[in-house]
Amino acid sequence: MKGLAGAGNQNMSQFAWQVQSVARAALDLLFPPRCAVCGRVERKLCADCVADFHPIGDSFCPTCGEPQLVSNICGRCAANPPAFEYIRSAYRYEAGLRKAIHVFKYNGRRGLAAPLADAMVQVLPKPLTTVVICPVPLYPARQAQRGYNQARLLAEELAHCWNLTCLPEEALRRIRSTSSQVGLDYTARQSNVSNAFAADPALVGGNAILLVDDVCTTGATMNACAKALLAAGATFVAGVSLARASSDGQSGR
Numbered sequence: 001m002k003g004l005a006g007a008g009n010q011n012m013s014q015f016a017w018q019v020q021s022v023a024r025a026a027l028d029l030l031f032p033p034r035c036a037v038c039g040r041v042e043r044k045l046c047a048d049c050v051a052d053f054h055p056i057g058d059s060f061c062p063t064c065g066e067p068q069l070v071s072n073i074c075g076r077c078a079a080n081p082p083a084f085e086y087i088r089s090a091y092r093y094e095a096g097l098r099k100a101i102h103v104f105k106y107n108g109r110r111g112l113a114a115p116l117a118d119a120m121v122q123v124l125p126k127p128l129t130t131v132v133i134c135p136v137p138l139y140p141a142r143q144a145q146r147g148y149n150q151a152r153l154l155a156e157e158l159a160h161c162w163n164l165t166c167l168p169e170e171a172l173r174r175i176r177s178t179s180s181q182v183g184l185d186y187t188a189r190q191s192n193v194s195n196a197f198a199a200d201p202a203l204v205g206g207n208a209i210l211l212v213d214d215v216c217t218t219g220a221t222m223n224a225c226a227k228a229l230l231a232a233g234a235t236f237v238a239g240v241s242l243a244r245a246s247s248d249g250q251s252g253r
């Protein structure tokens with residue numbers, strides 16, 4: 001498979017990962033973390049709060065992953081088959097998880113990536129070992145403002161949990177600034193993100209790719225990413241998200 005890190009790079013990144021983990025553990029001893037949801041001094045995200053997250057369950061559209069009463073292809077996917085094979089989301093974008101994601105994205109709490117990825121791994125099926133992981137990118141100006149891309153932090157943690165490779169930032173880039181998807185219907189969401197992404201054929205060509213995002217609503221953003229990845233020679237694109245926002249147009253992207 002093309003586009004994978006060589007063995008040397010892999011060892012180096014494992015070493016860097018271990019150094020980072022030890023540093024994080026030392027910091028936790030010095031400054032005991034508070035749960036991002038309930039505020040209790042214990043962990044960055046306590047087990048009680050994770051247990052309160054609402055998993056998507058068994059009834060969803062087999063293509064876009066939207067929760068439904070029965071697991072049939074939804075009207076949207078039937079009318080407009082998306083470029084991705086499927087999307088699976090771990091939890092509903094509600095209550096405690098909504099708060100945790102807000103803190104993760106807007107309060108600089110990057111350390112939440114590890115417990116949030118652990119929560120994803122608890123409910124999502126393990127992907128095939130042949131896929132490589134790729135986060136949904138932010139527009140560079142937005143990323144510079146925030147200091148990080150929360151989807152990349154989650155993607156790197158998931159790659160670690162599942163023992164998969166995470167593609168570098170150059171693999172998939174957001175080449176056009178897009179306005180927020182909040183409040184837009186599906187058609188407006190699709191045109192808002194259309195042609196907003198570009199993929200590097202040298203990094204993605206010949207690879208089966210699993211996209212990662214924090215919040216997904218209709219899948220319009222992942223669909224635009226999938227089109228760019230397939231155009232650059234990816235053989236397969238699917239996606240996973242930590243949370244699924246309801247597609248009434250009120251939240252998510």
Ligand SMILES: [Zn+2]
Nearest residue numbers: 035038046049
């Ligand atoms: Zn808690």
Ligand SMILES: [Zn+2]
Nearest residue numbers: 061064074077
């Ligand atoms: Zn669907």
